[in-house]
Amino acid sequence: MSTQRLAVTKEAIKTIEKLKVLHGDLVFNQSGGCCDGSAPMCYEKGDFYVPSRNVKLGDICGCEFFISADQFEYFKHSHITLDCKDNFEGSNSFSLETAFERQFVSVSRIFTDEEYNNLEVQ
Amino acid sequence: MSTQETVLPLARPEFKAQYENFIGGEWIAPTNGNYSENISPVDGQALTRIPKSSAEDIELAVSAATKAFESFKTTTVVERSLMLNKVADKIEANLERLAIAETLDNGKAVRETMAADLPLVVDHFRYFASVIRSESGMVADLDPETISQEVHEPLGVVAQIIPWNFPLLMAAWKLAPALAAGNCVVLKPAGPTPMSILLLMEVIQDVIPAGTINIVNGPGAVIGKVLSTHPDVKKVGFTGETTTGQLIMQYATENIIPSTLELGGKSPNVFFESIMDADDEFFDKAIEGLVLFAFNSGEVCTCPSRALIQESIYEPFMKRVLERVEAIKLGDPLNPTTMMGAQCSTNQKEKILDYIRIGKEEGAECLIGGEAYDNPAHPNGNYIKPTIFKGHNKMRIFQEEIFGPVLAVTTFKDEQEALEIANDTIFGLGSGVWSRDAHQLHSMSRGIEAGRVWVNCYHLYPSHASFGGYKKSGIGRETHMMMLNSYRHTKNILTSYNKNALGFF
Numbered sequence: 001m002s003t004q005r006l007a008v009t010k011e012a013i014k015t016i017e018k019l020k021v022l023h024g025d026l027v028f029n030q031s032g033g034c035c036d037g038s039a040p041m042c043y044e045k046g047d048f049y050v051p052s053r054n055v056k057l058g059d060i061c062g063c064e065f066f067i068s069a070d071q072f073e074y075f076k077h078s079h080i081t082l083d084c085k086d087n088f089e090g091s092n093s094f095s096l097e098t099a100f101e102r103q104f105v106s107v108s109r110i111f112t113d114e115e116y117n118n119l120e121v122q
Numbered sequence: 123m124s125t126q127e128t129v130l131p132l133a134r135p136e137f138k139a140q141y142e143n144f145i146g147g148e149w150i151a152p153t154n155g156n157y158s159e160n161i162s163p164v165d166g167q168a169l170t171r172i173p174k175s176s177a178e179d180i181e182l183a184v185s186a187a188t189k190a191f192e193s194f195k196t197t198t199v200v201e202r203s204l205m206l207n208k209v210a211d212k213i214e215a216n217l218e219r220l221a222i223a224e225t226l227d228n229g230k231a232v233r234e235t236m237a238a239d240l241p242l243v244v245d246h247f248r249y250f251a252s253v254i255r256s257e258s259g260m261v262a263d264l265d266p267e268t269i270s271q272e273v274h275e276p277l278g279v280v281a282q283i284i285p286w287n288f289p290l291l292m293a294a295w296k297l298a299p300a301l302a303a304g305n306c307v308v309l310k311p312a313g314p315t316p317m318s319i320l321l322l323m324e325v326i327q328d329v330i331p332a333g334t335i336n337i338v339n340g341p342g343a344v345i346g347k348v349l350s351t352h353p354d355v356k357k358v359g360f361t362g363e364t365t366t367g368q369l370i371m372q373y374a375t376e377n378i379i380p381s382t383l384e385l386g387g388k389s390p391n392v393f394f395e396s397i398m399d400a401d402d403e404f405f406d407k408a409i410e411g412l413v414l415f416a417f418n419s420g421e422v423c424t425c426p427s428r429a430l431i432q433e434s435i436y437e438p439f440m441k442r443v444l445e446r447v448e449a450i451k452l453g454d455p456l457n458p459t460t461m462m463g464a465q466c467s468t469n470q471k472e473k474i475l476d477y478i479r480i481g482k483e484e485g486a487e488c489l490i491g492g493e494a495y496d497n498p499a500h501p502n503g504n505y506i507k508p509t510i511f512k513g514h515n516k517m518r519i520f521q522e523e524i525f526g527p528v529l530a531v532t533t534f535k536d537e538q539e540a541l542e543i544a545n546d547t548i549f550g551l552g553s554g555v556w557s558r559d560a561h562q563l564h565s566m567s568r569g570i571e572a573g574r575v576w577v578n579c580y581h582l583y584p585s586h587a588s589f590g591g592y593k594k595s596g597i598g599r600e601t602h603m604m605m606l607n608s609y610r611h612t613k614n615i616l617t618s619y620n621k622n623a624l625g626f627f
Contacts, residue, residue: 031365033386033523033549033594034423035285035312035466038473041365047347048365049372068364070548070594074521078480089161089467090313092285092362094346094369098313101158101341103469107476108518110483 003111003118005079006058006065012084012104016042016061019096026096028060028082030067030075030106034092040065040082040104041095077116078108131456131499132232135219140171141320143179143339146186147332152340153178160317163229163464163471164455166502172316175340177348180308183336184354187279187306190333195276195304199254202302206251208329214244216325220318222456224290227318229464229504230418231455242583243294246601249585250302253603267620274610276304277356281349283342283370285361286312286466287421287525293319295589295600296359297335303609305356308336310349312362314467342366351376357609360384361423364594382598382608384423385591386523387551390544391415391426391580392566394537394557395435404578408556409439411580412529413446416462416508420527421470423595424552426580428520430543433533440489440531443510447490450508454499464503465526471504474526477519478509486513486530515543523549537562541569550592554580573599 008016019026025045031037041048045063054066057075060082067075087103097104111119140157142149152173159168173179197205213220221235230239260272282296289311300307311319316339323337338345346366350358350373360370361384374381397408415426431439455463465471471494478492491509508527511519520530534540544553550572557563557578567575573590576582583589588602598608 029365031363033388034361034363034384035287035421035470035525036366037363037386037523037525038477039363041369043369048369051368068548074516074518078518085469085472087467087469088159089163089469090158090316090341091469092283092312092314092342093366094342096343098341099343105469105473105476108480110480 002120003115004058005119006060007079007081008060009081009083012082013061015084015097015100015102015104016063018100023096026063028063028065029054030065030071031093032068032071036091036093038106039091039093039095040106041093042097042104043095077110079111079115081107083107129457129459131454132218132222132458134226134456135222137170137223137317141173141317143173143175143183144320144323144327144335144337145179145183146190146336147327150182152176153182160227162226163314163466163504164226165500169226170317173339175338175345177345179338179340180345180348180352183308183338184279184352186333187308187336188354190331191278191306194306194331194334197304202304203251203255205330206247206298206302209326210244210247210251212326212329213240213247213322217241217244220290220322220325223318223321225455225463227315228286228289229455229466231460231463233458233460234418236458239288239291243290245585246294246298250298254302254606257603267618269617269619271615271617273613273615274303274607275613276610278305279355280305280307280357280359280609281352281355282307282309283346283349283358283360283362284309284311286315287418287423289315289318290322292361293322299600299605300359300609301334303606305609306334308338308349308355310342310345311337311339313341347373350374353377355379357381367596380608383596384598384600385594385596387423387425387549387591387595388428388521388523388547389424389426389552389554389572390428390430390547390570391554392430392540392544392556393432393435393439394559394562395432396558397556398435398439399558404558407578409442409446411554411556412443413450414581415529416447416450416527417581419462419465419506421466421525422581423523424574424581425525426552426554427524427529428515429529429531430540431531431533432540433535436533444490447508447510452495452497452505452507462508462527464500464505466504468504470525471506474506474524474528477522477524477526477528481511481513481517481519481528484513484517484519486511486517486519489531491527515546521547537566541566545571548593549595551595552576
């Protein structure tokens with residue numbers, strides 16, 4: 001079986017399901033830079049225009065998860081687990097979960113050589 | 123260390139238990155009645171309660187700004203200049219209180235808010251107060267009977283969405299040019315730092331016309347889109363990360379309005395071997411120039427987060443650098459002797475620790491730090507030890523903006539390799555070049571793809587030196603009078619003094 005780039009925690013699933021009820025289909029895009037830059041951003045599908053050259057890392061709970069092509073260059077060796085935490089301090093983003101004092105985070109680790117060799121797209 | 127024991131932390135000012143939105147010159151409760159606790163990263167304690175606003179409050183604010191613009195647009199430059207100078211004077215008179223509030227809201231050391239953040243805020247209003255007095259439009263005699271005038275007119279109501287790393291300074295960078303150009307503003311502070319700007323509004327509310335500045339706090343997911351897509355908003359200024367930047371540009375297409383974006387950075391700070399030709403004051407300055415990665419706890423878009431050191435001097439230079447990093451005094455951010463304060467939020471602290479873990483997993487060598495700092499003064503605050511990794515530029519800690527006191531160091535052989543590494547990044551905001559060779563300084567500063575190259579210096583932010591990004595670091599230039607034109611229309615008045623018809627019809 002080929003290596004998956006993404007995983008999701010139960011906490012993240014709970015928040016995704018809650019957001020789906022309110023907003024319908026969702027999409028994730030890994031951000032970069034500045035204050036909240038390492039966080040994945042969650043929007044209503046169609047509200048965020050996913051840049052056509054972005055790379056799809058996989059699906060989470062039926063939602064596509066993207067990253068920009070140039071960021072993918074240095075993310076390609078990393079496995080990402082989408083987690084969600086409390087965030088009572090707020091953020092600077094428009095990501096949907098921030099309305100509920102929650103925050104999606106991308107927890108990453110570097111693939112082992114064996115995992116990396118089993119990726120469909122390296 | 124004796125000074126450490128004798129210098130006491132600055133006293134905390136009294137804050138109100140609850141603040142409101144500032145709309146139309148008044149303090150207005152959020153329509154939904156909801157508030158959130160504003161937690162200080164210094165000690166994890168709640169400072170006050172802040173509105174958790176909704177779309178209705180944005181409507182009120184845009185409406186108040188629209189109403190205010192009707193009269194504000196007719197103000198003269200003399201009136202606006204006087205207003206901005208009064209704003210600066212008021213802030214200056216309350217500098218210490220605002221600096222302490224900024225430290226408690228953001229976590230940064232009070233040494234920095236007193237010496238950098240607040241004085242720069244004051245100066246920024248004075249700068250824009252002065253430049254609008256001395257500029258003019260353009261007139262061209264196109265032919266003896268045809269005169270072309272280029273005149274400027276404000277856009278109207280503008281939205282400004284600011285980050286949490288310099289809450290007051292980033293507000294000043296955006297407010298001063300917008301007001302100087304004659305616009306009215308609806309400003310959304312960042313979630314983690316909603317308070318200091320409200321204290322600033324208390325200080326200046328009597329010297330600005332009602333409705334010219336409106337502040338609405340609340341979650342970006344709830345109020346960000348409604349503000350950015352509002353048909354009465356004529357421009358959006360944003361500082362933050364790339365995806366929200368893209369989203370704001372996309373929203374701006376809905377109403378065909380401009381946006382300016384200041385996004386991330388991964389700034390190279392390049393040290394050539396000639397810095398060690400003498401062990402003098404300049405070499406001392408260069409050491410500090412590298413250690414400035416710890417300025418503002420590393421939470422700066424232009425943080426010199428990649429140090430590129432010529433391999434011939436790497437060992438002796440790093441030895442001196444590490445001594446200087448070792449001497450960074452952590453402690454109570456309110457103590458004027460503390461050199462580095464807290465990270466802005468628990469999430470930010472965890473994110474930085476996650477990058478430190480990634481750096482170790484990638485095989486980078488941790489030279490110093492590499493862990494959280496248990497602050498005896500504030501066990502529940504968010505503190506990280508200044509950290510230096512040695513590795514190579516393809517590692518994630520060299521490519522991603524960590525936004526913390528984490529420096530990634532690598533070496534280069536010659537100027538060509540230095541330039542290749544410096545430009546091998548998706549960002550292009552800040553950069554630094556250190557050398558005693560004038561030709562090298564010139565070729566590097568022209569070769570680096572970034573909006574700001576600090577030459578034999580770093581982290582200076584004077585007004586009248588433009589600031590902005592190449593590549594994915596954004597669009598637009600702040601801190602310079604050229605920013606005025608991104609807050610106003612250019613109108614061409616083309617006048618003919620010829621009494622005769624064209625002759626076509």
